[in-house]
Amino acid sequence: MTKTTSPVTGSGSGTETGPSLLYLLKRTELVVRARLEELLKPAGVTALQYTALTVLERHDGVSAAQLARDSFVTAQTMADMVRALESRGLVRRDVHPRNRREKVIRLAEAGRRLLADYAEPARELEERMVRDIGPADVERFREALKSAHRALS
Template sequence: MTEAAAQRAGRDAEAAPSLLYLVKRTEQAVRARLDEVLKPAGVTALQYTALTVLERHDGLTAAQLARDSFVTAQSMADMVRTLEARGHVVRSPNPVNRRELLIALTELGHRLLDDYRRPVRELEHRMTGGLSAPEVDQLRAALDSAWRQLN
């Protein structure tokens, strides 16, 4: 390869989108499609994410739920009020620390997650439709590893 060709190849590699850009672009597309899927339920992708976190770890404080749902504490406070008003979650005093309120899914919240499990799984399959099962596993492992490196 000539020196000029090597320089062009280097510039082309620099012109390719960064991984950070590709991850964010994918996240934005997923969020938009998830909002479409969830629209009939009257919940947003962020609210749905919070509900799925509670499904895995019921009885969290708002601060814990905010961290695990990737939103600020203020956003979570607003979100919890909305989800509580719609009957998807309930807050109750922490028996260990009465100043804290613990957030838990209601039966209605569990039903919403059950109702949307299949459509959300179909969206995930659509996103990974061009990948084989081993490639999906590799993508899952790579994204998990990247997250762990940053935390």
């Protein structure tokens, strides 16, 4: 008989160990995204658009392909997203400084204002997520997530 690992229990041994880390991570990601969608609804932006704006806040002036990679979406999805964000004046496309045939995506002033308006509510959402975890454990959690990402990248 072949042992298989259940995505829900994380165990193939027949002993109950609880949900797998993959399942827990996905479940958490989905609820975070849903709460972020609720939070951002008044601004008329999606959680994915907000993510792209936060990427630009940290790394302004990137290609659409790089923005897509850093925002965890496909190039086609990012192309549609950039058009929508640009039509709202949240981002702009400029000629690349070293390659005039290429465009870079930049955060517009309206995008900066939106991020400033939602910085505190987003911080509160994150705090809510970890409110039952002590500060030292939150930092270990952050480092563990970074380590897990590095291991799979």
